[in-house]
Amino acid sequence: MRHKNETKDMIINKSTAPSLGVPGNILKINAGDMSNSGFEFSVDATVVNNENFRWDTGANISFSKNEVSNLPDGADIFPEYSSNASINGNIIIRDGEAINALYGYEYWGVNPANGAPVYYKADGSLVQVDYTTGSYYVFDESNPGDMSQASSLSSNEDRKVLGQTTPKYFGGWHNTMSYKNFDLSFLFRFSGGNKIFNYTRRELLSQTFNNNLSEITGRWQDPSNPGDGVTPKLWANGDGVVNNNVLSSRFVEKGDFISLDNITLGYNFDRDLMQSVNIEALRVYIAAQNVFMITSYKGVDPEMITSYGVDAFGTPKSRIFSLGVNLKL
C-alpha cells in the first residue's frame, strides 16, 4: 500500500536567540510543509496446517520518506530550544531534509602525530584543534605534525546534516506454531536507515576523571601507539576540545537493528484428562520479552532514544521472563 501524507504550515517550535529575551526562547510559528510518503507491504500465510502441526506466519515492512519543504525564506530552524546540551543546536529542520535531522561537524579521525581530533570544514579541508588554546589549525595528512597554519571550525559555516533521525524502513515478522499439545509464537522486529546521536557515549568518554567506557582504551597515546584512530588524546577537563560540545559525526551511529521482541512456548494439558478433575482447560507457558537484538549500535539499545534521535541516558528496556498458568474452570 502506498501512502502519502502532506502537512502544510506545520506548527513548529522555533528556537529564538536567547539574547532576544523571549520567554523560554521558543516561538511557535506556522512554517513549512512536510511530506511523508512511502510503501507498506504485509503478507500473512498459513504455512502448514495438518492434524498435528500448524504454522501461521506474517510479515510487514514499511518504507518511509520524510521531507520538509517551503520553510520561510528557506531558512533553517532549530526546533525546541532545550537546556539539554544533547539537543540544543544539534537538531535542524531544513528544506529538502527529513524533519529534525542531526546537524554537526563531520569527523575525520585522530591526528596520528599528536592525538588531536581532526574535522572537515565545509570546503572539505581538514582542521585539527590545539588542546592548550582551543584554536584550530590546518591538518595536512602528509605532514601531520605541522601546527603552523591557523584555521577555524565554525559552528555557523562548517556544520552539515549528519543523518535523519526517523527510520527509512521498519517492519516485523510474527509466527505462531502448534504441534500436538505445544504452542510456540515469536515476533521479530526490525528498523533502520536512521541515525542516532549517542550522547550517552560522549558523556561516558568525559575528560573529568569520571568513569569512562572501555572505548577510551583505544585512545591515542603516542605516535607509536596511536590507538583506534577515532579516540583522541586525553586532556584533563578538556571535553570541549577532545569530544567537542558541538555534535560531530564521531558520535553519530546507525540505528539499524533486528530484535526478537517476544517468544512464548506453551503446553495445553489434555482436555479429557482435565475435565475428569473438573477443569475445563489448563495451559502452562514460559515467555520472554526483549530476548536479543542484533545491531551495530554501540549504546545499550538503538530504541533507547530520549528525544529527537538523541540517546541521552535513557532507560533501557528490561528483558522479562515469565512463567505462567492459564486455568479455566
Next chain:
Amino acid sequence: MKKIYRNIIAVVFAVAAIGCSDENLLDKNPYNSVPETAAFDSPENIALSVNGMYEAAAIGSYAGSGGRGYLWGAAYIEQNDCRGEDVVNTASFYRITYQTDYDATTANNMYYWHDGYNLINKANIVIEGVTQAMADGIISETEGKDIIGQARFLRGITHFELNVQMARPYNHTPDASHLGIILRDYAINDDASLEQGELDGARATVDQVYKHVLDDLKYAEDNASNGSVVYASSNAATAFKTRVYQHMGKWDEIINLVGDIEGKYTLTPSPSGVFDDNHGNSESIFSINQTAQANAGVNGALGSQYGRRLLVAISPIIWNNAGWLADDKRRAYGSDTDLVREVDGSLYTNKYRDHSTYSDLTSIIRHAEVKLNIAEAYAREDNLTEALSRLNEVRDRALADPTTQSYQLSDFPSKKELLEAIILERRIEFLMEGKRWGDIHRLQGDEFVPVSGIPAKVANGVPAPNLYDAASGTMPPLGESAVPYADYRFIWPIPMSETSVNPNAEQNPGY
C-alpha cells in the same frame, strides 16, 4: 506428503493526499490570553509589570523549571566569587566555574546569558509600555520616568555585568574596540521586533557597551526616585557609575561624582550592620528583594548555597593573608551576628543568615564599595590623603583598636602600596559578595596592582581545617592552577544556544 494450504492475503491500496488550507492557523493573539497592552493599561497593572521585571532580576528561569537566582538574585554573587581565588567550592554546584571548566554549553554561564537577556527584554517592554502609558495619560510624566529610570538601571547594569563575564576588559585595546556583548534596547514582543532583533544580533564593541551602560545610568540618575533599597534609585545609578568608571579607569569621573553620592549614605557602625538588618541599615544602596514567599523555593538562593548547604567556603588564601589583621572583627565567628561561621573546622560566610526561607536580600551595591571606589580613584590621581581617609572609614570600624591599628599615611611609601591596601580591603570587606571577579577582570596588567590571569586556587573540595591559619602569611597548597590572561578561558563563551541560532553572534576565540 501432507497437504499444504497456503493462503496469501495481500492488500494494496492507496490513500489520497491530505492537506490543510494555506492559511496560517496559528492565532498569535488568542482570545483567551491577555494581550500585552493590558499590562500597561492602568497604574495597578503597571505596578505588576514592574514587579515582574524585578522578579526576573531576582529569580530568573533555569532549565525550563524554577529559577536559581540568575542573574542578580544569587548567581551574580556565587559566580563572581567562584571565578576568583578567595573562596573554595566544596561540592559540585559551582565546580565548573571554579575550575574554569566551562564551555559554550555549560549551564552556569549559559543561564547567566539567558536570564540576563530575559531581564533586559522585560526592562525594554516596561520602557515601551510605560512610554505609551504616559502618552495616554494613564500615569503621570514623573511616575512614568521614575519607572523607566528603574528599567534602564536594570538594563544598564545587566549589559555591564554580561560584558564583564563574556568580554575582555575595557583596556584590552586602546580604544575598547574589541568585542563586547549584544546590546538590546527595544522590546522584542512581536514578529516585526523579533525580525529586527535577529538582524541586530551582532556583538557591539566594548566601547559601545560602556557608552550604552553609562547612558542608561545617566537617565536613571536623572529620573528615578529615591526610596526603598529594593528598587533602583537615582542614588543607586550614581553609585553604580563609580563601578563602571572604575572598570574604565576613568578616575577623574569618579572624583566628579563624590559630591553627588558620598553624603547620601553612611557606613553602619559595625562591619556586619548591612547583614544584621538588610532593609533598615544606612549603608545598602541597592539590593535585590528576597522574601520568604518569593525566594523560598529557589534552588540557588544565597541562604541555601552559602548558608544551609555550605557549598562554598572561605579560602585559606585570603584567610591567611597577613594584611588582614588577626583581630579584625570581620574574622569573628561563633555568634549569630558574626560575619564568619565555622563548621567542622572549616570556615564559611555568615553574611546570609536565613537558612530556611532564604529571605536575605542580595546586596548589589553598598556604600562601603562606593567609599573604596572613591579611595582608589583618589589614590590613582595621587591624592593619597583623600584616598586614605575613605580606606580608613571602611577599615577602622572593623579594627579591634583603631587608635593604634588604623592606617597612617606613613605606612605607604608610594601610591602603589596604598592601592595594594585598597584592593586587599575590597577582598576582605566584600568577601563572598561577588566582587572578586570584577577586580581580577579589570586589574589585568594594571600599572600598580596587576593581577595575572585567573589566580591559582585551593583545590576543589572542603578545605581541611589545618589550612586555615589567620593572618599567618602562609600560602595554602594550591590545587587549581592559574589560567593566564591570554588563555581563552579567561572570559566566558557566548552560549552555543545563542551562536547556533544567531549567525551574527561571534563566539569568543577558542570556544
